[in-house]
Amino acid sequence: MSVPAGRATHRGGAHERIRRTTELVPPGRVASYGQIAEITGGVSPRMVGYAMAALEPGSGVPWHRVVNARGEISLPPGRGREEQRALLEAEGVSFDERGRIDLETYGWRGPAASAP
DNA sequence: CTTTTGACGCGTA
DNA sequence: CTACGCGCCAAAA
Numbered sequence A: 001m002s003v004p005a006g007r008a009t010h011r012g013g014a015h016e017r018i019r020r021t022t023e024l025v026p027p028g029r030v031a032s033y034g035q036i037a038e039i040t041g042g043v044s045p046r047m048v049g050y051a052m053a054a055l056e057p058g059s060g061v062p063w064h065r066v067v068n069a070r071g072e073i074s075l076p077p078g079r080g081r082e083e084q085r086a087l088l089e090a091e092g093v094s095f096d097e098r099g100r101i102d103l104e105t106y107g108w109r110g111p112a113a114s115a116p
Numbered sequence B: 001c002t003t004t005t006g007a008c009g010c011g012t013a
Numbered sequence C: 001c002t003a004c005g006c007g008c009c010a011a012a013a
Helices: A013-025 A034-040 A045-053 A081-090
Strands: none
Touching: A013 A034, A013 A045, A034 A045
16 A cells, blocks of 8 residues: 555545546436535535536536536536536436426436446 | 636525 | 625646
């Protein structure tokens, strides 16, 4: 164990771990920033947002499946808000009149839900 | 080394 | 329902 100690079990960028957790979200489902943070561990919901903001186009990360705790798209208009909604609707995710997603229906159940 | 820049969540009124 | 404040931390220049 030649690890410097401190930090989580793995080192590397916090963004990298967040990115990996985000990639676990299956199509047609959405996860909140807080949920991604909780699953990643050791990071705050804020950090997830910061990590998403640092993503590059074509990174392969399903960033569009990350929404806020209310089931709304957090991106500001003109910054990809419409694009995120279009991507989600293409996966079968429905929005209500207020532009919100029912997390009880489309919310991701966590990595355990993907594994029997 | 310092400074800048952000895609949140939650409590309280 | 709205509004405001606080906590939180990293990566890039």
